[in-house]
Amino acid sequence: MNLNQITILSFDTRTSVRFYKKLGLKLIVDALPRYARLECPDGESTFSIHHTEDLIINKGVTLYFEVENLSKTVLELQEKGITFNSEIKEQSWLWQEVHLKDPDGNPIIIYHAGKYRKNPPWRVN
Structure with a gap:
């Protein structure tokens, strides 16, 4: 088994995508403003951002x-x-x-x- 993707929720996916691109991730799926998927620069992991109107930050993650x-x-x-x-x-x-x-x-x-x-x-x- 391989963990290959994490998805987070965001009020403003466009702002979040810009932020994660600054961190070095590469946008590979653009369905903004609803959804985006980015690729980590090393390895095979991907990272998704999904729009929500009801964001609750989980302090355990x-x-x-x-x-x-x-x-x-x-x-x-x-x-x-x-x-x-x-x-x-x-x-x-x-x-x-x-x-x-x-x-x-x-x-x-x-x-x-x-x-x-x-x-x-x-x-x-």
């Missing part, structure tokens, strides 16, 4: 996007006008991460974990 060079990515995104809610932080689980929110308030973490994403020293065998 966070979107994670992994990059190879977090410092470089943060600088590039700041140059594009992306605002972060935190500085880059070294986490105790051996990841570097930075936090932000999308236009609808969905929490996002951009991070670098490298080998530790699937193989931390405490991995169960």
